[in-house]
Amino acid sequence: MRLIVKAVRNKPTRAWLAVGGVATSSLLMISLVATLRGAAHSVVEYIGQDGADLWITPPGADHFLRLSGVIPAALTDSVRTLPGVAEADFILRAFVAVSARPRGAGFRLTLYGVGYRAPSGLGGPPAFEIGHAPRTRREVALDRAAARRLRVALGDTVFVNGRAARVVGVTAGTNLLTTQFIFADAGAIEALSGFAGRASFIIVRLAPGALADTVAARIRDRFPDVDVFDRATFVANSQRETGVGYMPILAFVDLLGIGAAAVLVALLIHALVEGRRAELAVLLALGAAPASLVGAMIREALRLVVVGSMLGAALARLLALVLDRVYPLIPLHFDVADTLWALVLFIACGTLASVTPVARLGRIDPLEAFRP
Amino acid sequence: MTVLLLEGVSKTRGRGAHATEALRDASLSVDPGEVVLLEGASGAGKTTLLAVAAGLLTPDAGRVVLAGRSLAELSPASRRNHRARVLGFVFQRSNLLEQLTAAENVQLMALLAGGQASAAQRATNEVFEELDIGHLASRRPSELSGGEEQRVGVARALVHGPALVLADEPTGNLDSTAGRVVAEALARCAQTRGAAVLVATHDIRLEPFATRRISMVDGRLGAGRAPRGPRRSDSRR
Numbered sequence: 001m002r003l004i005v006k007a008v009r010n011k012p013t014r015a016w017l018a019v020g021g022v023a024t025s026s027l028l029m030i031s032l033v034a035t036l037r038g039a040a041h042s043v044v045e046y047i048g049q050d051g052a053d054l055w056i057t058p059p060g061a062d063h064f065l066r067l068s069g070v071i072p073a074a075l076t077d078s079v080r081t082l083p084g085v086a087e088a089d090f091i092l093r094a095f096v097a098v099s100a101r102p103r104g105a106g107f108r109l110t111l112y113g114v115g116y117r118a119p120s121g122l123g124g125p126p127a128f129e130i131g132h133a134p135r136t137r138r139e140v141a142l143d144r145a146a147a148r149r150l151r152v153a154l155g156d157t158v159f160v161n162g163r164a165a166r167v168v169g170v171t172a173g174t175n176l177l178t179t180q181f182i183f184a185d186a187g188a189i190e191a192l193s194g195f196a197g198r199a200s201f202i203i204v205r206l207a208p209g210a211l212a213d214t215v216a217a218r219i220r221d222r223f224p225d226v227d228v229f230d231r232a233t234f235v236a237n238s239q240r241e242t243g244v245g246y247m248p249i250l251a252f253v254d255l256l257g258i259g260a261a262a263v264l265v266a267l268l269i270h271a272l273v274e275g276r277r278a279e280l281a282v283l284l285a286l287g288a289a290p291a292s293l294v295g296a297m298i299r300e301a302l303r304l305v306v307v308g309s310m311l312g313a314a315l316a317r318l319l320a321l322v323l324d325r326v327y328p329l330i331p332l333h334f335d336v337a338d339t340l341w342a343l344v345l346f347i348a349c350g351t352l353a354s355v356t357p358v359a360r361l362g363r364i365d366p367l368e369a370f371r372p
Numbered sequence: 373m374t375v376l377l378l379e380g381v382s383k384t385r386g387r388g389a390h391a392t393e394a395l396r397d398a399s400l401s402v403d404p405g406e407v408v409l410l411e412g413a414s415g416a417g418k419t420t421l422l423a424v425a426a427g428l429l430t431p432d433a434g435r436v437v438l439a440g441r442s443l444a445e446l447s448p449a450s451r452r453n454h455r456a457r458v459l460g461f462v463f464q465r466s467n468l469l470e471q472l473t474a475a476e477n478v479q480l481m482a483l484l485a486g487g488q489a490s491a492a493q494r495a496t497n498e499v500f501e502e503l504d505i506g507h508l509a510s511r512r513p514s515e516l517s518g519g520e521e522q523r524v525g526v527a528r529a530l531v532h533g534p535a536l537v538l539a540d541e542p543t544g545n546l547d548s549t550a551g552r553v554v555a556e557a558l559a560r561c562a563q564t565r566g567a568a569v570l571v572a573t574h575d576i577r578l579e580p581f582a583t584r585r586i587s588m589v590d591g592r593l594g595a596g597r598a599p600r601g602p603r604r605s606d607s608r609r
Contacts, residue, residue, distance in 0.1 A: 001483060003476055003479065003480040003483065004480070006471055006472060007471050008471075009471050278467070279469050279470070279471075282469065283469070285461060286456060286461060286484055287457075287459075287484045287485070288484055289452065366428050367423055367428055367429070369461070369463055369467055370419050370463060370464070
């Protein structure tokens, strides 16, 4: 009944405080998931870029991240001669220390160095915020978050493993959250890493009309000591790998967030029942059915949880916009399904959390209405 | 027809060392149109009697018949529905629900009594007009004076046309003017609507409006007495 629901409703200040608490929990949960999505999205941006149709990898390496095997760079020339291959380039990947001052003085970042056939070879930066690809071994393009953290801009000098290089490009979609990409000519990364003549991966662009499976089989036949993956599989594997490290932490923190929201809702409904004790006693004395009061209390809890969750989701989007403009260190990428799941979880937990305090309604004696 | 009949009702409140015989073999009948004052000191058992009469407390012994139905024979849900339909409450503090306007408070009672929304709205308008409090309809309880709150409380007690109005110290928190207005409203209700009114009070200002006074001491009902002041309606025994 509408009037009963209205009668047991929270006072606006308390209601907004509760909504704020639920919204904060919702914001936390959705943002954490968006952080993981952001890192995975960067992987997709890079690996899924145009032209990277096949990935040739060291044996056992089925994804882009956290594997240290290498293959001979010279293999690239042989791959280029295979039918169905329009273009093939190797990339050499190595973690490098980057600072804005000589000899690594001051703040230093460990970045994901990608050496490729600069400036136009396969495996270069997927997108630029500003600038262009490196053209010499003394030039680099680095991720915008890394540039921000190093406080460097286009034209500045950075020191990569102690060697000076000029920043000629700032890239986008290259933030893996725990580290970021820096792109340089393959020769520069070879010199820095000591992996001369080695490649982390060979990227293949297919000739028009060539089938990925056919060309991949051809490569496997010719070079049995490497693995070959089409783009979709390699992207999926790398996305999976992105989540492996984060998922337990995210799941744990998300559970804490949901738990905090549930406790908040329970506390809120408890306070609502206690704070509305006199009104509830009057309603019971007047003849209101206890079930209708329980329904009204749960509806009130749901109202606050739904409003709070949706507000949290909206705030998460707003936070992403602000972070992107003001402090682009944390990549946030939203998925509608994640947001819907978060809402469903919060509503379910909020409803469950309201059960115990609502049960206290049974302890309210209608005779309390007669107390002066 | 007798609206309220109590026969040999006893009720002990509390347990063990704290147990108190709040009602002892109490018998009482109230007819339509009567305004019965239940007088006694605090702790005499007046509120317990009202609660037993309303079916909010189950007596340990004796029988309660409210508007023709024995409460003991009704299930809790039926008793609640019966209470909502045939009873009106006026409490010492108005007990208006603070989130609702005055009109909504009254309308809610009409709905709890089983009325449809449109009928409840109409009945609310009528009772506000009858009590001359239409100007209070849209105000919230926090915006009303004590007397205004209690007049709205009376409207809530009357809106569904109850057979019996139970009032617990309805003027206890009011000044003389406001108390008189509320007492007049209750007496008028008995006169015009034919409802019975049972008032627990120790406010002598109510006596002129009563048709009968019953004293209560330590849970026992005394003999009924005629009111001391001028009667507002015919006495019924």
